[in-house]
Amino acid sequence: MKAIITVVGQDQVGIVAQVATKLAELQINIIDISQTLMDRSFTMMLSGEWDDQKLSFADAQTALETLGRTAGLTIRIQRQAVFDAIQKL
Numbered sequence: 001m002k003a004i005i006t007v008v009g010q011d012q013v014g015i016v017a018q019v020a021t022k023l024a025e026l027q028i029n030i031i032d033i034s035q036t037l038m039d040r041s042f043t044m045m046l047s048g049e050w051d052d053q054k055l056s057f058a059d060a061q062t063a064l065e066t067l068g069r070t071a072g073l074t075i076r077i078q079r080q081a082v083f084d085a086i087q088k089l
Helices: 015-025 057-071 080-088
Strands: 002-010 029-038 041-049 074-079
Touching (some): 015 057, 074 080
Antiparallel strands (some): 029 041
């Protein structure tokens, strides 16, 4: 499974580390990552890949949304195929 993950929130120490740690726990490999900081707003977009026989998309989504609530961030995930289709519109 390939997915696009976005992270948005107020800048704070350790955002990248928290997200990367959760992804490692879930066995989601980071394929590409980009992050930026504008004023005090943090935005990160990354491409991840994992074995969907071991982790369902729904379970990955729940885990990342839970991390987002805990860390005060908005974390969204969408399937790469859906993201690609939207970009073609």
